[in-house]
Amino acid sequence: xxxxxxxxAAQDPSxxxxxxxxxxxxxxxVVQVSVSVEQNIAQQLLAQGVPLPAPERxxxxxxxxxxxxCMDEAAAARLNLPAIDVVxxxxxxxxxxxxxxxxxxxxxxxxxxxISAPRAIAAPLAAQGLVVLIGRDVLQHCTLFxxxxxxxxxxxx
Amino acid sequence: MAALLExxxxxxxxxxxxxxxxxxxxxxxxxxxxxxxxxxxxxEALAAGAAAFGLQSFLVxxxxxKQAEVNIPALTLGLLRADPxxxxxxxxx
Numbered sequence: 001x002x003x004x005x006x007x008x009a010a011q012d013p014s015x016x017x018x019x020x021x022x023x024x025x026x027x028x029x030v031v032q033v034s035v036s037v038e039q040n041i042a043q044q045l046l047a048q049g050v051p052l053p054a055p056e057r058x059x060x061x062x063x064x065x066x067x068x069x070c071m072d073e074a075a076a077a078r079l080n081l082p083a084i085d086v087v088x089x090x091x092x093x094x095x096x097x098x099x100x101x102x103x104x105x106x107x108x109x110x111x112x113x114x115i116s117a118p119r120a121i122a123a124p125l126a127a128q129g130l131v132v133l134i135g136r137d138v139l140q141h142c143t144l145f146x147x148x149x150x151x152x153x154x155x156x157x
Numbered sequence: 158m159a160a161l162l163e164x165x166x167x168x169x170x171x172x173x174x175x176x177x178x179x180x181x182x183x184x185x186x187x188x189x190x191x192x193x194x195x196x197x198x199x200x201e202a203l204a205a206g207a208a209a210f211g212l213q214s215f216l217v218x219x220x221x222x223k224q225a226e227v228n229i230p231a232l233t234l235g236l237l238r239a240d241p242x243x244x245x246x247x248x249x250x
Contacts, residue, residue: 038203040203040204041203041206041207043204044204044207044208044211045211045212048211050211050212063229065231066229066231066232067227067229081212082212082215083161083162083214084162084214084216084217085162085217086166087224088227089227089229089233090233100162103203118203123229123232125232133231
């Protein structure tokens with residue numbers, strides 16, 4: 001079972017190093033990922049000679065408060081991902097919205113960790129500097145250890 | 158982004174009970190007003206949908222599975238960058 005261990009490092013606007021425990025508190029458990037079309041779909045497309053779009057890279061935030069994994073909707077459009085369903089997301093600040101659901105594959109950059117998220121919800125994440133929000137539909141298959149004092153976290157998939 | 162699959166969802170709703178009797182617990186793939194088939198897993202359903210429709214959108218649902226409520230507080234409440242350690246300053250103070 002591959003294990004991802006990350007201790008956050010960050011700098012303030014003046015270039016001073018921020019302690020890992022502060023960086024983890026401020027940024028949350030984030031990891032660099034590469035997002036592409038779900039592997040079963042990708043295999044079919046390759047068999048048909050259809051070129052696959054280049055993966056989208058960016059940060060994923062592990063969010064234990066989210067029932068479902070989300071993907072940035074602009075990145076989903078660039079990947080030309082098919083929608084396989086539509087869900088309604090309630091909001092405290094405005095009317096509920098209908099969002100598309102896409103099948104995606106998430107790879108952790110630099111590590112042999114691949115996560116399948118066949119029902120990722122399109123959402124405007126880019127403004128938050130994120131390409132993916134990893135929710136409990138994925139985390140139900142993982143072990144997550146959040147070490148606040150050390151400013152680190154571990155994820156095994 | 159505009160929501161898709163309106164025809165497919167309407168067609169699914171109209172036929173869900175009938176398909177549920179024939180294929181309980183299986184994953185169905187719907188395109189337009191056509192049932193492509195019922196499959197044992199999500200992976201098989203996605204592969205069949207992509208084989209038939211490429212990168213076009215198609216509906217995949219598991220028969221008998223209630224559409225779960227989606228709850229993403231960080232997104233819906235705008236909490237992704239909330240920081241109570243640094244509250245916003247009061248205007249005029």
